[in-house]
Amino acid sequence: MSDKIAVFPGTFDPLTKGHFDIIKRTAKLFDKLYIAVANSPSKHTYFPLDKRIEMAKSVCDKFPNVEVLGFENMLIDFLKEVNCTILVRGVRTVADYDYEIQLTNMYKTMMPNLEIVLLPTTSNLSFISSTLVREVLIHKGDVSAFVEDEIALKIKEIQNK
Numbered sequence: 183m184s185d186k187i188a189v190f191p192g193t194f195d196p197l198t199k200g201h202f203d204i205i206k207r208t209a210k211l212f213d214k215l216y217i218a219v220a221n222s223p224s225k226h227t228y229f230p231l232d233k234r235i236e237m238a239k240s241v242c243d244k245f246p247n248v249e250v251l252g253f254e255n256m257l258i259d260f261l262k263e264v265n266c267t268i269l270v271r272g273v274r275t276v277a278d279y280d281y282e283i284q285l286t287n288m289y290k291t292m293m294p295n296l297e298i299v300l301l302p303t304t305s306n307l308s309f310i311s312s313t314l315v316r317e318v319l320i321h322k323g324d325v326s327a328f329v330e331d332e333i334a335l336k337i338k339e340i341q342n343k
Contacts, residue, residue, distance in 0.1 A: 185213035188268040188299070191257050193220050195227040196337065197238050198315055200307040202330050204272040207301060209245045216264055217242055221254040228316045233340055240332040258292045269298045274308040 190208055194201060194217070209215050217238050221231045229237070231252050238250040253260040261269065269289065273279045279300070286298045302308075315328045319337070326334040 186211075186268065187214040187216070187264065187266045188212040188270050189216045189218050189257075189261055189264065189266050190270040190272075191218040191220060191253075191260070193222050193225050193227055193312070194234050194238055195225070195229055195312050196234065196315060196325075196329055196333055197241065198307075198310045198312055198328055199330060200272065200274065200303045200310045201312075202241055203304050203307050204270065204301055205242060205245070205248065208270050208299075209248050211299075212268070213247060215245070215248045215270075216266065217248060217250045218257070218260055219250060219252045220257070221252065228319060229340065233336070237333045237336045240336055241330045258289065258296075261293065261296065267293070267295050267297060269296060271298060271300050272303050273300050274303045274311070 188208060188211070190204060192201065205215070205217060219231065219235050219238055227234070235250055235252045242248045242250050261267070271282050271285070273282055282300055289296055289298065310328050315325050318325050318328070325337065329337070
């Protein structure tokens with residue numbers, strides 16, 4: 183039997199406790215999980231790609247079956263590069279679900295053998311979004327309640343440079 187491989191993609195700008203919740207739960211379900219950190223120039227990220235990869239690695243290194251990789255091409259191409267046909271997406275709200283269904287249809291058109299797993303975020307974390315965390319950062323606020331300790335430390339290191 184072949185390994186079950188999944189990809190959890192995102193910009194992770196920064197990776198939040200909600201993202202980490204999905205990673206922890208997904209790591210238990212698959213033999214190998216790739217955290218695919220997207221360059222995504224259209225999103226005008228707060229942190230550069232290399233720092234987002236570094237932050238993700240700082241919290242994912244405790245899972246032996248999780249690997250963090252950056253990518254700059256289309257997600258479908260990344261999935262093919264890592265020979266993966268399972269995509270994991272987290273959903274916080276009905277609006278997220280509606281958006282993910284649109285993406286699902288697009289991805290399935292481009293890669294018909296793709297299976298997409300939608301995992302709801304644990305309810306006490308469902309209000310956290312990277313967008314809101316960035317707003318707090320822009321206003322020089324403390325984001326430690328919204329990100330894992332390792333990421334809060336990395337953010338402070340970056341801000342102090």
